[in-house]
Amino acid sequence: MTTSVHPPEQPVASTSYIPPTKYVLSKAHLGAFQRSKTHQEIFDFIEDLNEAVVGKKLTEAGEGSERTKPILGILDSVLEIAKATPPVDNKLSRFGNPAFKDFYDKIGEASSELHSRINGLPSVAIPEIEVYFKESWGNKQRVDYGSGMEFNFLCWLLCLTKLGVLTKDDYEFLVLGVFWRYIEVMRYLQSTYWLEPAGSHGVWGLDDYHFLPFLWGAGQLKDHKHLRPKAIHDPEILDAFNKDYMYLSCISFINSIKTASLRWHSPMLDDISAVKTWAKVNEGMKKMYKAEVLGKLPVMQHALFGSILPFPTPEEDSELQKALEEEGAGEVGQVDEHGHIHVKGEPGWTMDCCGIPVPSAFAAAQDGATPHGGTAPFTARSGIKPIPFD
Template identity: 25%
Template sequence: MSNKPGCEVTDPSNEVLRSSAFLQNGPVKEVRSLEDLDRWVRSQAYHDTIAYINNTSKAIQGHRSTHSFPVTEQMRRLCEIFDGLEHLLAEHTPKLEGSAVTVPAAEVKSRSYRAWMQHMFQHVFSKLDQAVRAKCKHINELGQYLRRSFGNATSLDFGPANELMFLFFLCGLFRAGILMATDTVAAALMLFARYIHLVRRLVTTYALPIARDPKCSIDDYYFLPYLWGAAQLSVEAPFTPMQCEQGKLIECHRQDYMIVDLIDHLQKSRGGPLSQVAFQLWSILSIPTWPQVYRGLERNYVDHVLSSFKTVEHAIFCELMSFDAVSQQSQLERAFLGTRSVEGDDVELLPPVSRYVGMQTESVLGFEEDTPKEAKSDDSEGDRLWMLRQMVEDNDPNSTPFIPGQPVGQNDSVTSFLTEGP
């Protein structure tokens, strides 16, 4: 019998009950009807998302993507996840010629996309495990957000709902203490940029349609690159919004600023000037200054993307990104761009979102763990068991549990879906 001091669990607290629920179910969907949208905008996850977007926007003002900014070893390891995903994409490029049986090109692409998604599921967890091995208490939650960031294997499309899941992933990295304040700029201009580059390749390779709310002013697969692209230019911009469509300027600055690269891609992929291929964006860029462009884009993102049922119904929530309501005293802060924050050696950098204070394991298990003398990895087999007990939703291949050591394809429900299609 254990001699460890016991904890009173006969009348469990709300913290114990919540921790037990997370242990059994893992991340779950919460927005299932229009009435749930009101709970969403009062949730901790919503407030953390707004805070992360705005604080990141303030941090990247005046930063060019090609200029130097702090890049930690942790950030480099996270970026390596995308090296593997790019390699998987090359392996699963649709082969439209040489088939003995004539198969429609759309069917070939959908099969290849499902195959890529299947292998991506396993890759995300194994590589994320390696990237944050010393701090992976929340590895399952972060992995669930990340693997929902690359489209929908059921409807075979991509949209802001998937981008929101990657935003949850980024925010969760800071909430978990895996990324620190010094990683704020690199998370947007390096890690997020790698994500957008991969999404662009996925959309092109597999011909994925856009899944978005028609009220959104940006007719594209993603929105945040436009928002953070305007934030980059809100300080020390070498050109005005109305000038950014000029050919010479695009060639000179498309690698420096996200929004210029996006405009270049739109014009090349859709074959025409911005006024014809993206009229609403072209209209927004007629605003005189970049801070004003940012405010217009931010307002549209909050009102027509984050508040859209079509977007949020696909979101999942857990510990780091919680659906619990915030206190009434909590206020949303908007970013007012155009001036940099005070900088100096004596000024302590703050993370873009508050650190999550986790629930202790002993409150659930009923005893207090001894403090280890040496640091151990949180990635023990015991810690991983909760991955096996997460809730699997019907007809949602993205909700299948990750089972350590099990090769891709041994989960019957996933295999049957990916081979047979929706």
């Protein structure tokens, strides 16, 4: 059994569950969130899951407990719904496929039944936690996906843990079994519906969609006696170990859809590979997540808060009301047709959240062209071709 770095939270006992909603409307709200107990719980959960997988391989995940098996079954059902909702003919566009909207609606329709399969989950809590679940698969209007949606899946798992459905004994499998299955399902959705990267910067150069597999993947490797961060440049090492380690699997995935070197299409990953140890990479990833996901308004404006993961009230955070008064109650930014809040008065405020729509890497790769012309050598993956770089 893995010992938790942080004391486990007591299961939430509530007869008044609240469907979560958005609260982070300005820098003042973001500051309140960063000071909150909920922020600390989320980051502690990330750290505890990280510690649970140090030295552990994906191939050693096992089958999980009776608590986690229904969760895997739900993810399998999501994949089945996607396979039953094929993409429509959309050859004239390199952006998201409209069939994703049908898939999204089907997930919403199936959600209550899917949650009814979870052992020990109070039925009265389903309307609250299912919102996180439904928001984990992408944005229906924009047909995109990014670290904010991945964050919702993390919150869903945290809610299940706080409700006592999952325990710290499940932490290792939550990462190596449940979360990795989620990544596999998301890769199918991304490649099938050509989901666009959410925001103008992707996930800050890690890959177009995800952050946590790099964080926890570095955690897996942080005590490895032989592999070093620079190993991501060695094709033989990637081929030998990508089934064991999330970080290496993600690098292999990127290489499978993008030509040229990491230095060109993923410069941040290339820079990180120069770090001497995985332990330093792991710590850097945690700091980066806190700053670039939990600490960024364009991401956290979409965060959802209810009774299980509450947002602090002005009474609980004396700085919040003061900051709101200083910012001006009416200066919380503009809300666009997608529900995105654009903060006025900041350089590039219209770009930081939505940015210019970016074609899916899968869509951009449909011709299989290389930067030098011709067709690149490629190991076939279902529906994926290398992306060209000019």
